[in-house]
Amino acid sequence: MNISRMKVGTRLGLGFALVILAGLAMALIGSVQLFSIKRDTALLVEDRMVKANQFGEVSVHINTMANSVRNVLLSNDDKDKQAERQRIVDARAQNNALLQQLQGSVRLPAARAQLEKIDGIRSSYNAVVDRIIALDAQGRGDEARSLLRTEARPLLGSYFAALDGAIQAQQEDMRKLAQHTEGAASSTAWLLAVIAGLAALVGAAVAWLLTRSIVRQLGGEPDYAASVAREIAAGNLAVQVQLRAGDEHSLLAAMRAMRDSLAQVVSRVRQGSESVATASSQIAQGNQDLSGRTESQASALQQTAASMEQLGSTVRHNADNARAANQLAQSASTVAAQGGSVVAEVVDTMRGINEASRKIADIIQVIDGIAFQTNILALNAAVEAARAGEQGRGFAVVAGEVRSLAQRSAEAAKEIKQLITDSVGRVEQGTQLVDRAGSTMQEVVASIRRVTDLMGEISAASGEQSQGVSQVGEAVQQMDQVTQQNAALVEEMAAAASSLSGQAQELVQAVGVFRLDSGHGRVAPAPRPAASAPLSARGAAPAAARPGAASLATPARRPAPPPAIAAQPVAAKDADDDWETF
Numbered sequence: 001m002n003i004s005r006m007k008v009g010t011r012l013g014l015g016f017a018l019v020i021l022a023g024l025a026m027a028l029i030g031s032v033q034l035f036s037i038k039r040d041t042a043l044l045v046e047d048r049m050v051k052a053n054q055f056g057e058v059s060v061h062i063n064t065m066a067n068s069v070r071n072v073l074l075s076n077d078d079k080d081k082q083a084e085r086q087r088i089v090d091a092r093a094q095n096n097a098l099l100q101q102l103q104g105s106v107r108l109p110a111a112r113a114q115l116e117k118i119d120g121i122r123s124s125y126n127a128v129v130d131r132i133i134a135l136d137a138q139g140r141g142d143e144a145r146s147l148l149r150t151e152a153r154p155l156l157g158s159y160f161a162a163l164d165g166a167i168q169a170q171q172e173d174m175r176k177l178a179q180h181t182e183g184a185a186s187s188t189a190w191l192l193a194v195i196a197g198l199a200a201l202v203g204a205a206v207a208w209l210l211t212r213s214i215v216r217q218l219g220g221e222p223d224y225a226a227s228v229a230r231e232i233a234a235g236n237l238a239v240q241v242q243l244r245a246g247d248e249h250s251l252l253a254a255m256r257a258m259r260d261s262l263a264q265v266v267s268r269v270r271q272g273s274e275s276v277a278t279a280s281s282q283i284a285q286g287n288q289d290l291s292g293r294t295e296s297q298a299s300a301l302q303q304t305a306a307s308m309e310q311l312g313s314t315v316r317h318n319a320d321n322a323r324a325a326n327q328l329a330q331s332a333s334t335v336a337a338q339g340g341s342v343v344a345e346v347v348d349t350m351r352g353i354n355e356a357s358r359k360i361a362d363i364i365q366v367i368d369g370i371a372f373q374t375n376i377l378a379l380n381a382a383v384e385a386a387r388a389g390e391q392g393r394g395f396a397v398v399a400g401e402v403r404s405l406a407q408r409s410a411e412a413a414k415e416i417k418q419l420i421t422d423s424v425g426r427v428e429q430g431t432q433l434v435d436r437a438g439s440t441m442q443e444v445v446a447s448i449r450r451v452t453d454l455m456g457e458i459s460a461a462s463g464e465q466s467q468g469v470s471q472v473g474e475a476v477q478q479m480d481q482v483t484q485q486n487a488a489l490v491e492e493m494a495a496a497a498s499s500l501s502g503q504a505q506e507l508v509q510a511v512g513v514f515r516l517d518s519g520h521g522r523v524a525p526a527p528r529p530a531a532s533a534p535l536s537a538r539g540a541a542p543a544a545a546r547p548g549a550a551s552l553a554t555p556a557r558r559p560a561p562p563p564a565i566a567a568q569p570v571a572a573k574d575a576d577d578d579w580e581t582f
């Protein structure tokens with residue numbers, strides 16, 4: 001892991017982290033040892049010492065019982081004896097409670113063995129005491145005293161010996177715990193001292209390494225690096241930066257490289273600012289020429305727009321006439337169509353009349369045939385009547401009348417047939433004439449429809465032509481507006497170029513504050529060319545002279561920038577030569 005490539009914050013963080021880890025290790029070890037000491041001390045104070053004191057209390061109560069038994073035997077007063085007996089009962093009860101508590105809490109094997117022995121002796125001793133109290137109550141004092149000497153005293157000695165053994169076992173364990181606690185405290189103190197020494201050494205090493213890496217990365221003292229930075233910020237690019245031998249990657253080395261690079265950039269800026277000023281002056285002069293030509297083009301476009309407006313008016317008038325003629329042709333076509341419909345209805349009516357006349361002729365022919373048959377029948381009847389003689393005379397008269405009527409009917413039928421035939425012929429001629437009239441009306445309607453279609457096409461073409469002329473006029477107007485806007489933009493570009501020239505001069509003066517050494521040299525600022533008149537007044541006069549200019553909105557001119565800076569005479573001549581072919 002390369003420490004020199006780390007961030008300063010990371011290095012300091014790692015150093016402090018090591019020191020903090022050492023402190024945490026000390027705190028952790030000390031806490032563990034202190035917890036062990038606390039546990040042993042608590043065991044010593046709260047268990048071993050308490051158990052030893054409880055065994056001592058049992059010994060005191062046994063001694064109290066022994067004294068009370070002796071006092072019972074020595075006293076002659078019944079009240080005193082009764083008080084001593086009660087004291088024996090109380091001491092025995094307290095012993096029983098203490099021994100029962102010890103039975104449930106003692107954990108040392110040696111103390112546990114002594115406690116079992118105490119429990120056995122306690123039963124025997126209590127029984128002997130009860131016998132002594134009973135003998136004394138019976139007035140058998142000598143036997144009671146004898147029993148006290150022979151049995152009670154040996155049991156009492158064993159009782160005390162067992163209690164002393166239990167107390168010594170507790171005390172022995174207390175001494176061991178005390179020695180262990182003292183050893184743990186001593187070892188903890190030595191261990192913490194060693195860890196503290198190591199932490200101090202690690203902290204010192206980390207501080208030395210961090211200081212060394214930061215100083216090497218800076219390349220020198222921070223105050224020296226700050227003074228060099230202040231000199232460069234003040235524009236002194238000739239300041240000397242002292243470096244150690246072989247130092248190529250420190251902050252001071254980077255600052256020296258920055259100083260050299262900045263000196264080169266400033267030198268190039270000084271050399272290029274004069275070229276920028278000259279080129280901007282030439283651009284300004286060329287933009288002035290372009291502005292004049294653009295204004296001339298705008299004037300021509302305004303005149304073209306006026307002509308397109310007149311042409312559009314004429315085309316719109318023609319389109320209106322074509323639409324009116326189209327409407328008249330459509331009306332005539334409608335009337336002709338209605339006439340054709342009426343003629344068609346007349347033709348249908350004449351055809352119906354012709355068919356009815358033919359049917360009447362057929363009926364008349366049938367009537368003529370019936371009259372002929374009636375005449376024949378009447379003739380036959382006359383013949384038969386003539387044969388009959390006188391008897392058939394009346395029938396012959398009737399047959400003659402019938403024959404006469406049949407003949408008149410036949411003549412009338414012939415006349416009607418002739419009239420119907422003539423009528424049918426005339427109806428057929430009228431039908432033919434009406435058919436011809438219907439055909440003629442259909443041709444007229446078709447012709448009028450063709451004329452109407454042609455007028456519709458002429459009207460549509462006139463409308464499209466009017467729309468196209470309007471679009472061309474709008475395009476010309478837009479071109480006029482765009483040309484005027486271009487003229488305004490060209491003027492602004494000329495002013496901007498002049499302003500750029502002035503700013504280039506200001507840049508030369510601004511770069512002049514940097515102090516360079518003799519290796520980079522100095523470039524004197526170029527002199528400012530004379531300022532020319534602004535062009536913002538151009539472009540308005542041609543628009544006012546154009547006919548119909550009220551319908552075209554002249555774009556608003558923006559305020560003119562600062563006056564343009566004229567180029568040198570030779571540069572202006574070159575610009576004129578270049579812009580001749582625009």
